[in-house]
Amino acid sequence: MWRAARRGLREWQASNGAIWLHLLKTVMAGLLALGIAMRLDLPQPRIAMTTVFVLMQPLSGMVFAKSVYRIVGTAVGMVAAVVLGAVFIQQPELYILGMTGWVAACTAAAMRNRHFRWYAFVLAGYTAALIGIPLVTQPDGLFLAALGRGAEVAVGILCSGVVSAVIVPRQSGSLLERTLRARYIDFTAFAALVLSDRLERGAFEGRFAKLVDEIVGFEATRAFSFFEDPTMRARSQLLARLNGEFMDVCARLHALRQLKRRLRRHNEAIAPLVPYFSELAALLAQRPRQNEADRAYALRIAQDLASFMRTLPHRVRETRRPLEAGAPDSLQDFDTSAELLYRFTAEIARYSGTWASLTQAGLPPEPRMTRYVPRTSWYVVGFTFMRTAVVVAALGWFWVETDWPSGGLAMIAAALTCALTSSAPRATRMAFQMAAGAGCAALVGYLLTCYVYPNVDGFPLLCVALAPLLAMGAFFATRPRIAGFGVGFSVFLCLLAGPDNVIVYTPDLLINNGIAVVVAMMVAALAFAVVFPPHMNWLVERMCVALRAQVELACRGEPQGLSQHFQSGTHDLMHQLRLLLNGRKQAHRRALRWMLITLEVGHAVIDLRHEAQAATWLGIAERGWLAGLDQVLDDIARLFEDPGAAPLERALVSVRAATRIAQEALPGVRHDRERRHDVQRILSHLHFIHSALIDRDAPLAALARRPRERSSRRS
Known part of the structure; x- marks a missing residue:
């Protein structure tokens, strides 16, 4: 009985228990950050609470990593806001243009990075907008606002890290x-x-x-x-x-x-x-x-x-x-x-x-090897820059032309939406979910401002009033299908209706700000869906071109660390395509088969280059071998750069020529076991490449058949 109870408790802790623990820690860290910011009399304690909800993760290591990069991104964003304010002093149009370019550049740079390095670039753009845009017409207060924002964010980071590391840490x-x-x-x-x-x-x-x-x-x-873990850091x-x-x-x-x-x-x-x-x-x-x-x-x-x-x-x-x-x-x-x-x-x-x-104690330090190298097509980076710049600039232009009172917050919300959805597989759906979450946050914030805050006396009672709402937002954020709603609700409930040391009871301003936020997110979502849909065929094709270019890297790259570089880049590009083509089975199957043929040929080419480099005597004994090998590598690279019937035929001819040269060298080394094995391994790699290129089920063979089919129809 006790054994079954302990097993059930462990299973609950691994599933629902982990979620409840995450909610408890998130709410506790958010309220702690709010209380400390209020005690320190910071300008906007709600920013500290917002930081917690943006920062908290189920694992303590994720929180620490995110905290480090958030500090870096916040510091860079503070400097950017102050510099832009100094350069374009009392020139709101130019300031908004410069801020648009900065936010778009940071969001695009985030696409070239992975993990929480992405977050540092996102924060560098978003923090600059959050600090600078509200004070675009008051540059004299920009420096103090930057310092206050940095202090509030630091409090949120500190509380997140302490709560995550001290209270039942999940490493x-x-x-x-x-x-x-x-x-x-x-x-x-x-x-x-x-x-x-x-x-x-x-x-x-x-x-x-x-x-x-x-x-x-x-x-x-x-x-x-x-x-988070010294042992894992050492290994x-x-x-x-x-x-x-x-x-x-x-x-x-x-x-x-x-x-x-x-x-x-x-x-x-x-x-x-x-x-x-x-x-x-x-x-x-x-x-x-x-x-x-x-x-x-x-x-x-x-x-x-x-x-x-x-x-x-x-x-x-x-x-x-x-x-x-x-x-x-x-x-x-x-x-x-x-x-x-x-x-x-x-x-x-x-x-x-x-x-x-891995579990062995006292291991010597591992020599540094080629690290995992993520790959992102420059077309994707440029596409992200253009999409962010158009959305933010359009709202900024509308704000200036109409003198919209909440236009600054709308521009900030657009920048946040573009940043947080930049790496989402379905950016449009996430933006719509964030808009719905922000709309609900505005309604709940109205009720808090009108009916709850006036009746709250003291910080403990304030925590009791806020805890259920904050926990609900954090819970929605843990659900993959509605995570955008949870993020929008949690973040904008804190930004729109979070309490400060002196609460301003202006529900009309809150509703106007809420409408501005929702409108900005809807504009971004419509732009993602209509003007800049991420599943455009040309963008998918550009990413497939980048995937095939990995074979060119295998043929022409530096031998040192080439295998790791090739493998990591190929898998990373395919992972991006999987996210982009989610729900499009036929396009996903086509991209996956290109990845498989890329892995086949690229890996065999790397092996061939390695064996040819080891068998240096072969190049000396056979004068045509080195030229033949170079021709093979060049023709295969050209084939994957521009697939078609003619490049495929040239690649097959060069592979067969190199195979003949190696076969002619085989009788001369028949009595030398090591050299015979060298030649046999080279022949195996060439034969495998040849079989992969003529595979009838591979994408290359399908491309080669199309010209023949067209010519037969004409005849």
Whole structure:
């Protein structure tokens, strides 16, 4: 009975309990910030409370990370507001133009960053607008307003960090450990299904798309844990290497599956290797034993994989001998499949060992490696700049032309909406939800101003009156489908109707300000939906071009750290496309298949360059080899830069030419085992690239068929 009760309590704590704890801490931090700001007699204590609701996160590491970048962004925004006020003193039109450019530039720069670095740029733009726009006609008070705003934000940051770290802290380090365990177990089961041919293409692509999200999400969690856990901070580079190895394992598994699928018609090449695939699948299908620690489980799998690897080359050579006499035409397919099988086993064995070493005490410092490199198309950055500038400038122009009393707040709300929705997968829906939340906040604020504040006597009673409303807004913000409503309600309830040391009972001004905020958000939402829809076909196509450009990076980039750079950029771009194409199944499937062929060819090109660099003797022995290799890399880069039938044919010709040169070198090194293996590995990479380029189910083959179909119709 007690055991069942404890299990139920743990499950509640992991689900609903975590939400209630987050609500409790958020409301407590917000009211604490309000009380301290009032005690310090700051100009607008409600800004401190607003800061808490913008800042609080379920994990303490997320709060610390967000706090650091919020401090940086706020400081930069304060300086920008003061500088713009000094440059355009008593020139409201030019000041609004300069502020529009600053907000748009910060929002666009946020799109080039990830995690809470994004938040620093957003705050740099929003804080400048929040400080400078209300005082556009009163520049003499700008400096004092900047200092007051900085003090209020600092109080909110301090309260958020203290409450999150002291009251039942939920550390992202523990979440990271659970994520790693679940990812390892799920992936080994997934790999076992793939190796056993028990997964259809649609299911494979769907699971692989989720792996992309897991890779990007893991990097975000690693960044959070850096700020809160000294152990995770010391092992940050080890975690980065682990994520890089996981990307390599995923790429190897995909390449192996694709080659197996293509060779189904040539059963004599793949059939002799089926027992090895089944044996490896059985090793990966092992689950943790009862009461077995994660480290022991990972080490057991790694040791089994290492034993399998040691015997695999000899067994493959024995299996190959009958083919040499009976089916010599299948040798290249057989060798390529065996090479990919060996490399996948090596990758997942290394990944298992790295995961097991995370819990090992006394590890030496990990050498610095190439970090995860996010990629964002410059077209997306320019699109974000233009969208923000048009929305903010339109409201600023309307404010100046009509002398709208609440026009300044409308411009601030537009800047906030553009900033917070810049990375949202559905910006229009989020903007409409924020408008609805702000409208409800204005109505609730009216009731507070007219009926609650006049009857409140003392800070404790004020906390009792505000706590349910603040908790309700925080709860809505935790619901993914209506998170925009919760953000709009919480933030603008504090901004519009939050109490100050001297409460001004002007409900008419509150309603006017609320209308201005809602109108600004509706204008932004309509602009997102009609003028600048994020799912425009040209924008999606530009992002697909950036995705294909990763192959050009693989062909022409610097060898040092190239694999990590290629893998992280490709997964990051695909993650952005997944968010952008949410709900558009056909376009999403097309983008995913471009990502898969990009991973296939790019990874094989990097392997080919690495093997060719190691086999320097081959370039000396065969004069045409280096020129042939350069031609292969150049033609493949051009193919992915401008896909079509003619570039595809040129790439195939150059791959075949390089293959002939390597095959001609093979008889001369037949008695030198190391050199023979070098040439065989090079031939395997070239053969895999050739098979990927002629794959009838790949996007490249579809593009190549279109000109032929058009010519046949004409004839």
